[in-house]
Amino acid sequence: MRADAFAAFGALSNYGVQAHKDAFLEQIHATLPRLILHLHDDDLSVRRTCHNALKQFAPLMEIEGLLPLFSSYSIKSDNRSDYEDFLRDFTKQFLQNLPSRVDTYMVSNIQAFDAPWPIIQANAIYVSGSILSVSDDRHILALYYSQVFGMLVSKMSRSTDAVVRATSSSAFGLLLKSTNSVPWRAARLERLDGTTKDQPDLNEQTLPERVMI
Structure with a gap:
């Protein structure tokens, strides 16, 4: 079901042009976090549909560097370390653009x-x-x-x-x-230091004078 949902959303990219482009871009950005996370799903069919959807969305997003990134080896690899390499590269692109x-x-x-x-x-x-x-x-x-x-x-x-x-x-x-x-x-550390300063210093407290009987 998840694979079908991502596949259907990717297919809608054909309609994300002209008057509908801005509205569809908002939908892409709203869904982008889930697509990135499910790129390394346990279900292989989900991985593939997310990958295909990202490649379909990249031209609409008009961000230089995304299409090569979404077509790179690391995004298609089953190795987790490759996926994490992709995430670090994607993060840099995302923060920059x-x-x-x-x-x-x-x-x-x-x-x-x-x-x-x-x-x-x-x-x-x-x-x-x-x-x-x-x-x-x-x-x-x-x-x-x-x-x-x-x-x-x-x-x-x-x-x-x-x-x-x-x-x-x-x-x-x-x-x-x-x-x-x-x-x-x-x-x-500043907050901890401020808290410490507000507390009485036991070493500096004066003891009461001894009461003489």
């Missing part, structure tokens, strides 16, 4: 952290980590960095699915290696 879409894209990916399919959870986790590791948008980082960081820690320790735990660890590594982690950690 569609910065206004990042907010809604992050919301969609975070919602997929609780998808019924572990592989889709893992894919959403890696996409989110990739975006936050390279984005320089302070608004996006302020909204999502701490949230995703905490969710990755939770998934690593609590998920019962090996692919989710492993991918969470990989995405966690992306965030830690990113320069974006430096200001985030500095802000955390």
